[in-house]
Amino acid sequence: MNVKVTDSELSILQVLWLYGPSTVREVHEIICLEREVGYTTTLKLMQIMLEKGLVTRDEAGKSHRYTASVKESAVQQSFIGKMLDTVFHGSPSALVLQALGSHETSPEELEKIKALIEQLEAQQRDQ
Amino acid sequence: MNVKVTDSELSILQVLWLYGPSTVREVHEIICLEREVGYTTTLKLMQIMLEKGLVTRDEAGKSHRYTASVKESAVQQSFIGKMLDTVFHGSPSALVLQALGSHETSPEELEKIKALIEQLEAQQRDQ
DNA sequence: ATACATCTACGAAGCATTTCGTAATTTTTT
DNA sequence: AAAAAATTACGAAATGCTTCGTAGATGTAT
Structure with missing residues (x-):
């Protein structure tokens, strides 16, 4: 029910929501526009997100193509729900x-x- | 400007906002109603919050009395601001x-x- | 005054997240 | 086919937060 997402996972999901199914390389390029970070960092994060079920991937072709498996609105709701509980007394x-x-x-x-x-x-x- | 507060710091601030200036013991009692946790854990957290400037304390008397030094509304705004940036495209x-x-x-x-x-x-x- | 309880300080372990280096694999180029 | 480039897998260090045990100080009761 409640989607838990860390900060850096969120920044990756943002890219996937905006651009659709993408490779690690593509996601990494976008993220680097804002923040210097190593390629393998992005890779590792996306692998972890795969384990957690936050994304799926298509392994056909040269490089894997990742797709968000949670909806943006679901994450938005989950964040709002948490804020309501923790700082707005519901x-x-x-x-x-x-x-x-x-x-x-x-x-x-x-x-x-x-x-x-x-x-x-x-x-x-x-x- | 932007107040950064972790989850457990927030739960302590909640108590201080609701009950006003309180001792570690008092805060700890309240927190334990919801969640089992050692006394020194609460103590340490409040000491760290003092270093960070999230609380002040009055050291007169037997035990120190802590006061929140950030307003609840400031923390609320800061949370909303972060959410706007990270999940609601501003x-x-x-x-x-x-x-x-x-x-x-x-x-x-x-x-x-x-x-x-x-x-x-x-x-x-x-x- | 002595024993007992309470409180503070502090170091360090435990945990999750983030970071990256290295090695192995695959693809592309020469 | 060999070299170069890109990609993946993975271990482990770095970081930040949380947790608690121990030691020492302070206050309270006998």
């Missing part, structure tokens, strides 16, 4: 208030959120 | 949509959030 609204109150949010984004709230309220009325 | 609305979409939120809480959004929109108009 209150989603407290989390939302902090998120909106302290980080710049564009008018368009505010509209999107308002729309979602209307929708949730409509759902609650229907039940 | 989009607060994406975070909010996930939080509201996947966790039960009462009508009252939805109202509070709506009120905040109105307020933010008013602010944006004024500028």
Whole structure:
């Protein structure tokens, strides 16, 4: 249920989510744009992620091609769930208030959120 | 700016935020309600937190009395900021949509959030 | 004052994550 | 086919967090 992902595993998943199935080399190139790191480090991490079931790989062809086996939204939810438990006393609204109150949010984004709230309220009325 | 706090440091801060300035013994009692752990473990953690500046302590009297030196809201913000960077592509609305979409939120809480959004929109108009 | 309990300081072991070097294998180039 | 380049597997060191045992200091009770 709850997907556990370390920081560096997350940065690899980010690449896989964004670019789709990729080789170690490809993932490594992207990660190196932000942070100096050895090739075998990325390789080893991806091998560990394979053991843990966070990714799968296709071994046909010259180099292995890795695919994320967890959805980004599942990881997002898992992170939110943990934050709710550990720093927001289980209150989603407290989390939302902090998120909106302290980080710049564009008018368009505010509209999107308002729309979602209307929708949730409509759902609650229907039940 | 960005407060870094580990999991066990967080559980200690939780106690200090909730109960106010406390001794190691007091913090330890509370933590043990949830999780078996040695007294000196809690002690050591709080000493490390002192070095890091996460807490201060009053050394008068029989046992030291520790006080959180970071505000809960600062830690909350720091956590949200990290999540925004690492799993929500910097989009607060994406975070909010996930939080509201996947966790039960009462009508009252939805109202509070709506009120905040109105307020933010008013602010944006004024500028 | 002596014994007992409590508290602090601190070193070090245990654990998970991250890092990389080396060796073996496979692919590509000459 | 031999040399060079790229890839994989894997062991182990480095790091950071957590845990606890031991020793010494401080306070409390007999």
